[in-house]
Amino acid sequence: MVSALGMAAVLGGCGLTGDSGEVTLELVAADYGDSKATSSQRYWDDLVEKYEADHPDVHIDVTVHSWNDIDREVKERVAAGDPPDLAQIGAYADYAAKDLLYKADDVLSIPVQADFVSQLAAAGQVNGVQYGMPFAASTRVLFYNKTLFAEAGLTPPKTWDDLAAAAEALKARGVKYPYALPLGPEEAQAETMQWLLSGGGGYLDTIGTYDIDSPENVATFTWLKEELVGKDLTGPVAPGKLNRADAFAAFADGDVGMLNGHPTLMKTAAAKGVEFGMVPTPGVNGESKATLGVTDWMTAFKKNGHRDEIGDFLDFVYSEKNVLDFSRRYDLLPVTGSASEAMSAAEQDKELKPFLDELVLSELYPVGKTSWAEVSAEIKKRIGQAVASGSSPAAVLALIQSAATRAESAE
Template sequence: MVSALGMTATLGGCGGSGSSDVTLRLVAADYGDSRDDSSKKYWDGLVEEYEAKHPGVKVEVSVYSWNDVDSKVKAMVDAGDAPDLAQIGAYADYAAAGKLYPASELLSIRTQADLLSQLSDAGQWKHVQYGIPFAASTRVLFYNKTLFAKAGITPPTTWDDLAADAKALKDKGVKFPYALPLGPEEAQAETMQWMLSGASTGTGYTDDVGTYTIDSTQNVDTFTWLKDDLVGKGLTGPVAPGKLNRADAFAAFADGQVGMLNGHPTLIQQAAKKGVKFGMVPMPGREGTARASMGVADWMMAFKQGGHADQVGDFLDFVYSQKNVLDFSREYGLLPVTGSASNTMTASDAKADETLHPFLEQLPTSELYPVGKTSWASVSAAVKKDIGQAVAPGGSPSGVLTRLQATATAADSSAAN
């Protein structure tokens, strides 16, 4: 998701335990890229409207950059001063520690029913929902229309098409025919998208019941194909995939140096600002369009420490109203997490909404990281560190994936004990 410098607000103490004079504290991530569009601006407006209708409740919001927000919340929790609400990247550790309210104790039945089911399911720890999806995105294949026209090619629908297109782009001197960012910034995303595109079953890193299957035959075959048919043939550009970060790949696309890459909604504005003419299609699969796209969600959670379940629940019902979900999604180019808002955006012919339609189309069949596993953070870190070696000259896809599987199995076992 978008990361930017955040702004901090002074946190106030909790109020009384009755229905009046209650202060709720919310720590939130910043989706803006400047002071002018900081998420603080969004929350300030929303809180002002809420407080006007609920004079006995105050909501104090502290907004931090994505670089800092998770650690800020962890520091507060470790100090015994958990916020009432946190809107951050992961919830499972706090759920496993018994620190969170289940969503069912907070949200109205109407709000719960409106949340998109695949996102709600991903918010479960041990079959109970603690993570409430707040924002979502999916991945599609971006391609440079100008470069494709010069090469006389059309967008790919299979891996063979993608390799052929990449060769045609290389022959025309394109610097990065297909940009493959397996560098440490966000390698876990590119990895999962390719796992999904090569899979007939499973959810990328895990099988359908949540067991890690990183070294499955289909995943080994996928990375063998990447190593031999893309990287080994010089179709991924001059930077080794293990050294190429997602932000650098996006910047190169916006500079007109990339023929194709996997991208999320923020690339739309980045490329448009530079005047790049681009198209978007579903990620190709081995024999046709990939069975599933990768989805990403950020999470809202409520800590039990403050004890204001009724007020927290009422505020969250307001946050997740159709209008507020749409306002946030449109402000930051993200996908709505509720059915009502998603349907409204899908039916809209407003230009800003239409640019998100390809991503919305992917959402119902998208697969998310295994965020309900407390082991995922350490597994993700290992993937970021090592996956680039799988496609490096002399690298062994089977060997790298086997080592990552061992790391995941050990982390899973440790988390269960």
């Protein structure tokens, strides 16, 4: 997820080339690579070459942008009345609410749409209609440093109390970050949701309304504040100032005993020689009954038409072979059932098995709400204060809930 590799070409809206009946589709996509050599541009270029070889009248023009730029780039294009035909981005609900997107069943064949992992497909719905097509997925598990654990005579934690006791033992041995708690603005909404789920709560109540200051959530953050942060078990950087990328880097440097991580951390840690283990997220009284799932989205804009061509290309994109290829390149989880089954059975994918197992227990951000972007920003801004010295977790969560209620009422 590095710098943008180019600006999107403006095709003038119609998507037609010449008078030959040929069609050009424009796809703007996010970069999952960490260098030019691993850029997603290479993946798309290879895929498009294969597709165009069998479809000489359809041309696919792909531009890849970094995650720092992609959502803003598409938003600006849409505001200017010049959306791409396809955008592989982080959110879809605003565009669906404005009736700018094809429904999934407008463009996908029935077998392809039915193949999506059910939780991911459901998260792509607004009022029961699917607009967001899941593209890449990940889940979270607890990573721990095997060497540090062995030196302290520890076994992996299954409960919060186990985790706190392990953190105490690691601190006593001078480990810099016994448990890394990244509640900084980069990705605080992820760490927060992981902890809320492990405490039996979450961002929503059972009818789908924001319930951020629920008793369960207040109890979770009170425990974090008193049992981890207050006992100096989360390292030298205040959680509200610790970003996820910095926590991952510290783990790869051997300075972290435990943290919640997703599949990309495996490669980073292994490259630096860190021996690590992975276990399901600890919960209050045992393994958490739910874990955080995250997916990114493919969207199809209606403005330029070409529904049939868009649908045919997407059926190709979502074939088992291509979904597996993308997932394996970037240590991500397949978004289709067929590719998930193939990955579960493949020896080459055994390291991803813990994450695949968690996918069926995962809950996703409430991305079907147009208010989610605003609420997520509020969480990033404030949640670190909930565990700060002298703060009231209940009061901070109530502030976030008030903002969420206002945003939800404006939907």
